[in-house]
Amino acid sequence: MATSVDLSVEIGSLKLKNPVMPASGCFAFGKEFADFYDLSVLGAITVKATTLEPRLGNPTPRVAETPGGMLNAIGLQNPGVEKIIAEELPHLRSYDIPVIVNVAGTTVEDYVAVTERLMDSTDVDAIEVNISCPNVKCGGIQFGTDPAQAAHVTREIKRVSKVPVIVKLSPNVTDIVAMAQAVEAAGADAISLINTLVGMSIDLNKKRPLIANGIGGLSGPAVKPVAVRMTYQVAQAVNIPLIGMGGIMTGEDAIEFMLAGASAVAVGTANFVNPMACPEIIEEIRTYCADHGVERVRDLQGLAWKELAR
Amino acid sequence: MARLTILEHKEIAHNMMWLVFTAPENLSYSPGQFLHIRVTDGVDHLLRRPISLCKVLGENGGIGIAYRVGGKGTKLLQAKKVGDTIDVLGPLGKGFHVHDEDKHVLLVGGGIGVPPMVELADKLTQRGVKVTSIVGFQNEKVAILIDELRHYGEVLVATNDGTLGQKGFVTDYMSDELLASADRFYACGPTPMLRAVQEKMKGKVEGYLSLEERMGCGIGACMACVTSCVREDGSVGYQKVCKDGPVFPAPEVVL
Numbered sequence: 001m002a003t004s005v006d007l008s009v010e011i012g013s014l015k016l017k018n019p020v021m022p023a024s025g026c027f028a029f030g031k032e033f034a035d036f037y038d039l040s041v042l043g044a045i046t047v048k049a050t051t052l053e054p055r056l057g058n059p060t061p062r063v064a065e066t067p068g069g070m071l072n073a074i075g076l077q078n079p080g081v082e083k084i085i086a087e088e089l090p091h092l093r094s095y096d097i098p099v100i101v102n103v104a105g106t107t108v109e110d111y112v113a114v115t116e117r118l119m120d121s122t123d124v125d126a127i128e129v130n131i132s133c134p135n136v137k138c139g140g141i142q143f144g145t146d147p148a149q150a151a152h153v154t155r156e157i158k159r160v161s162k163v164p165v166i167v168k169l170s171p172n173v174t175d176i177v178a179m180a181q182a183v184e185a186a187g188a189d190a191i192s193l194i195n196t197l198v199g200m201s202i203d204l205n206k207k208r209p210l211i212a213n214g215i216g217g218l219s220g221p222a223v224k225p226v227a228v229r230m231t232y233q234v235a236q237a238v239n240i241p242l243i244g245m246g247g248i249m250t251g252e253d254a255i256e257f258m259l260a261g262a263s264a265v266a267v268g269t270a271n272f273v274n275p276m277a278c279p280e281i282i283e284e285i286r287t288y289c290a291d292h293g294v295e296r297v298r299d300l301q302g303l304a305w306k307e308l309a310r
Numbered sequence: 311m312a313r314l315t316i317l318e319h320k321e322i323a324h325n326m327m328w329l330v331f332t333a334p335e336n337l338s339y340s341p342g343q344f345l346h347i348r349v350t351d352g353v354d355h356l357l358r359r360p361i362s363l364c365k366v367l368g369e370n371g372g373i374g375i376a377y378r379v380g381g382k383g384t385k386l387l388q389a390k391k392v393g394d395t396i397d398v399l400g401p402l403g404k405g406f407h408v409h410d411e412d413k414h415v416l417l418v419g420g421g422i423g424v425p426p427m428v429e430l431a432d433k434l435t436q437r438g439v440k441v442t443s444i445v446g447f448q449n450e451k452v453a454i455l456i457d458e459l460r461h462y463g464e465v466l467v468a469t470n471d472g473t474l475g476q477k478g479f480v481t482d483y484m485s486d487e488l489l490a491s492a493d494r495f496y497a498c499g500p501t502p503m504l505r506a507v508q509e510k511m512k513g514k515v516e517g518y519l520s521l522e523e524r525m526g527c528g529i530g531a532c533m534a535c536v537t538s539c540v541r542e543d544g545s546v547g548y549q550k551v552c553k554d555g556p557v558f559p560a561p562e563v564v565l
Binding site for chain 2: 033048065070220269272275276
């Protein structure tokens with residue numbers, strides 16, 4: 001019986017009724033998707049990157065389609081932490097799900113200030129630290145490509161955060177394991193991986209890059225093998241839970257990340273293609289578990305290497 | 311979101327296609343809204359294509375769109391046959407706002423911006439509003455929907471090369487006399503045309519512009535399709551074409 005499968009998972013002290021959440025930046029603040037389904041079915045919700053001051057973002061075109069994926073350079077457009085606390089987060093409280101707020105900044109002080117401000121809100125259950133956005137000139141990815149800087153910003157945020165701190169890593173590094181170990185040592189409660197891969201596409205007729213920013217972040221099914229590999233490597237090297245993401249379109253994709261070692265998964269680009277992607281993926285995970293005699297979805301975690309090690 | 315069946319699919323001009331879907335259940339719509347269409351069920355050509363609703367063909371008659379075949383995505387759509395089903399989201403966005411007091415309106419369409427004018431012309435004439443359409447195309451080969459618009463009133467045609475109608479631009483038709491007779495205008499087309507129309511109408515005729523921008527989600531979540539607009543306090547900020555638009559009051563848009 002499909003309904004008897006236990007889909008609950010834990011990310012440190014966060015308890016999720018199932019392992020599926022939208023990825024930050026792909027779900028705004030949830031209202032648009034609430035027109036399609038009850039957000040309470042989600043395992044958690046991760047909202048758009050929040051900065052201290054409002055950000056206008058990059059010029060258009062901001063997206064382009066590529067084989068099996070898309071490039072984006074939105075540039076962290078958001079109304080700033082004050083407005084987000086006042087106008088965006090309260091409605092999410094009406095759903096019975098943990099709310100994870102993605103935090104971005106230009107300096108370490110920015111990250112700390114946004115986190116401190118979010119601690120005044122009762123609507124925040126965890127912080128996801130965005131040290132991996134490739135689409136802003138300052139901040140973001142510069143912290144996410146140097147283990148010492150990543151550890152520094154993590155430590156400073158941990159100092160002020162009263163809720164679990166999840167650090168979102170960039171795949172645009174030589175050694176993802178070193179990055180993961182650095183933020184774990186700095187006190188991160190969990191790790192999200194991966195953010196987008198830096199990419200580019202050029203219009204043959206206009207002889208110009210397809211997106212106004214020139215380069216952008218590649219997401220979608222095209223990046224999934226990279227993301228699964230990084231999840232697999234990091235899961236064996238750290239003791240904190242992982243949220244795997246990168247090109248998840250189906251329940252089977254999600255299962256692949258869990259077998260690689262993720263405790264939970266985030267769905268990004270798929271939400272753009274199909275607004276019902278998250279609830280459909282939850283049901284597909286349930287069906288997979290039922291079909292494979294898996295009673296608790298958390299038992300799948302890391303089986304791809306735990307089996308080999310036995 | 312629904313899987314709609316193709317009832318009709320044909321070329322109506324060079325690389326210009328006409329496609330009729332079965333109407334989704336409980337269809338509610340306004341002219342100027344768009345359908346967000348998946349061109350494949352696979353993972354390549356992933357993103358949906360926003361295409362304006364052109365004509366709702368009565369009860370159970372279906373819902374018609376006209377589109378230009380440009381890139382690989384629209385080529386995949388072009389290959390679909392009558393009887394095939396396609397994943398369609400919508401109608402989405404904010405369409406044209408119609409004003410009860412209007413007696414005569416101008417519909418201005420350029421190229422692939424002409425299709426949304428057809429349903430709008432239908433809505434307006436049903437209310438007893440006189441409609442004058444001004445449409446512009448590159449040339450005769452890509453001219454579309456002129457006969458459909460003639461059904462609702464006078465149609466003035468401009469082409470860049472003079473192969474059909476008057477040589478020139480849609481704005482060449484906009485005499486002071488014509489503008490003085492109009493209560494409102496509605497325009498959709500390429501940005502240079504919209505900019506010229508916005509300038510021409512400024513202080514003379516109130517109206518709306520329908521914009522196009524590369525979209526991610528079509529429902530307001532991804533922030534990809536923003537456009538600069540003047541806010542109430544005079545400052546300039548971004549609005550989302552998919553959710554706040556695609557139709558905006560002409561004075562608000564910064565082109």
